Amino acid sequence: MHDDVHASGADRTSGSRPDVGRGFDPEPVNDPGGALPSTFFDPLLRRLEPWLPTRAARVWFGVFAVVAVVHLAAHVVVPGGSGVVNVTQWLLMPPLAAALWCATAVPRPQLVQLVVVALLCSWAGDVVPSFVPDSLSFLVLMGLFLCAQVVYVLAFAPYREASVLRRRRGVVLAYGVVYVAIVGTAAVVLLPQGGANIGLVAGLAVYGAVLVTMAVLATGVDRLAGIGGALFLVSDGLLGVAQAMPDAIDALPPGVHGFAVMLTYIAAQTLLAAGVRRRSVGGHL
Template sequence: MHDDVHATPGHLNPGPGFDPEPVPDPGGALPPSLFAPLRRRVDSWLPTRAARRWALVLVLLGVVHLSAHLVVPDGVGVARVTQWLLMPLLAATLWCATPQPRPRPRLVQLAVVALLCSWAGDTVPAFVPDIASFPVLMALFLVAQLVYVAAFLPYRAHSVLVRRRGVVVGYAVMYAVIVGTSAVALLPQGGAGVLLVVGIAGYGAVLMTMALLATGVDRLAGLGGVLFLVSDALLGLAQALPDTIDALPPGVHGFLVMLTYLAAQTLLAAGVRRRVRGHG
């Protein structure tokens, strides 16, 4: 008999053309080290598993909410219901991202209260008559801004109010433009218009104060304050210039308002978190 009849499988002749060197699989999994820097970055901002989970749900729901404005602009149900959940999710993320020290710092506690007041502003107006919806929204967000002011006030020495007073002029110009535009559009309506302009002026002053004080907490919080001004200015335009807003493609105005609002609140929360961690 031939010798290869008695050979074990390990000694079988593989035949001509056999390459004994292993060939790397080009379709293999990506190396874990590729995502290590991103993982460290996420863990530094969201150090607990609970914070990462809340943040993931927030991101996914935020995408659904913003998409609903553009994809189904007439189907306000999806956008409305998802909006009711966004601020509680952000508050939970901030709370779980700052587990130390215990009890949590005053800044974190008040920021969470402000987020919950904002949640009330997002939710309650949907359950009141349309004529009262905007005043109720403005009143609830006024409370939220006052809480933010109380939270940020201890850091005023680091804000542009003290360190870069020239920048305050830019904020003042923005405030004047918002109030002036509202006055021109609403005062001709008589008593109701006058009350609305007074409300916008008062709320705008508190909002401007919050935005200025936020610069003392952290640069991210300062940017969040500016975006809050932009978001509320867009919202106010719907009251002052409804025909202009109605001329926009369906859903665009709501998308822009909520995009800037979500970014503003997220940056404020991120600035608070970074200040507490000592990186502000």
């Protein structure tokens, strides 16, 4: 009798779940609705990999991109929120420099090493003026960015034979016209206001000459670097306009001028770094 009970229990168990313990594979469960497939970002990664071949480079550039978007949005959304604008500006250049460094194989060429130094000098120009008296902030900014431009010139000088200096003299002339226009306008507007502005105009003349030299030499490194150099000239030209004609800038909607300056500045530094990265691997990206 007990055997019958045990047998019937076993029969019931095997009858209700005949495939348990026999290698039965349950039907696959569908992914939750809205989940992205694991290969969703593969096309983007394939495009980024030649430029950012290491995970560290991609992470650092991702940080840079996020900070840049937040910074530019802050100019428009909270134009009076100088805290957000300042902090994000302080955080911009280090991750871009780190991305370029990590994207370049050892031994890194002198071009990459010098450009990383130039990016860090630019970082100092982004940070230090916020901690000095307002009367000195622009001069300090100009001095630190002058250091960055000098380093860029040293980095790009070996490629001058491929630049517009040799190939397109008309472009060099155009850069010269822009330089004369910016410095000349500053002189006409500022010098009549008093002797204190003589030093400012002289500083603008020196900085502008080095900046134009950098922009011209950048064309010999890579087309992207050449565009970056031109955008740097635009960005700093907008800053110069603000010094020479502050009333005109104040008449603009809040945040517009700062947004334009930083958009061209971020694009310039990014394209300079991209051009240097492409040159460092022989221009085959």
